[in-house]
Amino acid sequence: MTAIDANGRDAAARDAVGPGDVVAVVGTGTMGQGIAQVALVAGHPVRLHDAVPGRAQEAAKGISARLDRLVEKGRMEPSQRDAALKRLHPAAELAELADAALVVEAVLERLDVKQALFTALEEIVSRDCLLATNTSSLSVTAVAGALKHPGRFVGLHFFNPAPLLPLVEVVSGHATHEAAAARARATVAAWGKTPVSCADLPGFIVNRIARPFYAEALRIHEERAADPATVDAVLRESGGFAMGPFELTDLIGQDVNEAVTRSVWESFFQDPKFTPSLAQRRLVESGRLGRKTGRGWFPYGSEATAPSPRTAPPAPAPGSVTVHGDLAQAAALPGLVEEAGIAVVRGEGAGETRPGWIELPGGARLCLADGTAAGEAETAVIHFDLALDYARSGRIALAPAPTVGDAALREAVGLFQALGKQVSVVAGIPGLIVARTVAMLVDFALDAAARDVASADDIDTAMRLGVNYPRGPLAWGEEIGLDWVLTVLDGLHKACPTGRYAPSQALRGRAAAERAAARKSRQEDAS
Secondary structure (H helix, E strand, O other): OOOEOOOOOEHHHHHOOOOOOEEEEEOOOHHHHHHHHHHHHOOOOEEEEOOOOOHHHHHHHHHHHHHHHHHHOOOOOHHHHHHHHHOEEEEOOHHHHOOEEEEEEOOOOOHHHHHHHHHHHHOOOOOOOEEEEOOOOOOHHHHHOOOOOHHHEEEEEEOOOOOOOOEEEEEEOOOOOHHHHHHHHHHHHHOOOEEEEEEOOOOOOHHHHOHHHHHHHHHHHHOOOOOHHHHHHHHHHOOOOOOOHHHHHHHHOHHHHHHHHHHHHHHOOOOHHHOOOHHHHHHHHOOOOEHHHOEOOOEOOOOOOOOOOOOOOOOOOOOEEEEEOEOHHHOOHHHHHHHOOOEEEEOOOOOOOOEOEEEOOOOOEEEEOOOOOHHHOOOOEEEEOOOOOOOOOOEEEEEEOOOOOHHHHHHHHHHHHHOOOEEEEOOOOOOOOHHHHHHHHHHHHHHHHHOOOOOHHHHHHHHHHHOOOOOOHHHHHHHHOHHHHHHHHHHHHHHOOOOOOOOOHHHHHHHHHHHHHHHHHHHHHHO
């Protein structure tokens, strides 16, 4: 429950930088303008400063134009716009920021530049002025390292576009006082944003945990298991992600995304879990940076044609299937098959805890991706991918073993088509597409929580709001089962023993606890 003081005010809001207090923004690029707009709309007088003469005035014009568009769309009253613009003041000199209660920096991502700026600001602003950096790749502790009073220094990592995206990571450096972090969180909340607290470790929350979403897609492409359009379609339509990683990196900018990946990798002393992609490096070197250059993984422009995902042609559905064992994460499938008018026979092991499968009329087995390649199976196996919701998903990926004939593959394709799904047949790589991506996201999130990067709730909130994931990865892991996640990663680690897929100790411990709880529950049911 939110604490209320004697005057009936929200205690958190009481500690925030007040609406009448001056907020200064240094650096007037896209992020700087966005942060300034947020503070301005929240009621603050805003000072804009840029080291390049004239840029602050140009930035003020840009903010004014965006507020005009909000008025045109009916999202802001003309009187509110006029009042806000009266509070917006370009500042030619740093000395004009002396009365600021909060200064947010959004300048070049260079440690020496940021340190020089804050060293100068420290001589200008008052001792109780909160100093904040919007860095996404540098250490907050390192930026504050040159200051006389680093306790008031925090990271305020907004996401682009700042006026629209709700998440702000509030980063505490090694010397940050908790009172300063609390004041920053309260201020961000008063601006209508959702703050999450995190430690000053490489990538913070989102840029650390999101790495596998891009990295696994790039790895699948490099292994020639599926083309970018198919990977994107499967992750959207089966995994429930709002955008696929290839189209998303085209939107972000391949140079920007690759730079963040490289920064996190280097900050973790080249840990193989964060290894950058050679394919993406070559794309950047070729100048194909995405939407901003008209070409990235996909072409853009008025005459560009987006490539289509690989989709299997129509195939007849089998008349019946046999379900063996417990399908666990895919437990909804037998019911969906029956609803489609296909007979379901319960075979041996129905209801048991060992991994189950669906037997097709020709004898091939449909098995949920488990981290092994379909080609490793001794029997005719077709792996199917994980889905966020098998009832609602519009696409499924299938990977047949080399021993699977065309007739058996058509039975599998026809079965899922009868459930209303498009089918993408891909190469038999371990973990397929969605399963390996989600397993890695869950493991990264568990590892981050175990290392006190952030709380479990803040991690899930950050991933849902910062990158629009359909589930927070920790909640997703609980839903699909951590023992299954461990099985997937163990299989991937065996296939690629570089350390990239080595499960974290946090995952191993949680999965063991999950197995123990399941055994206890079965024993109690049997007694």
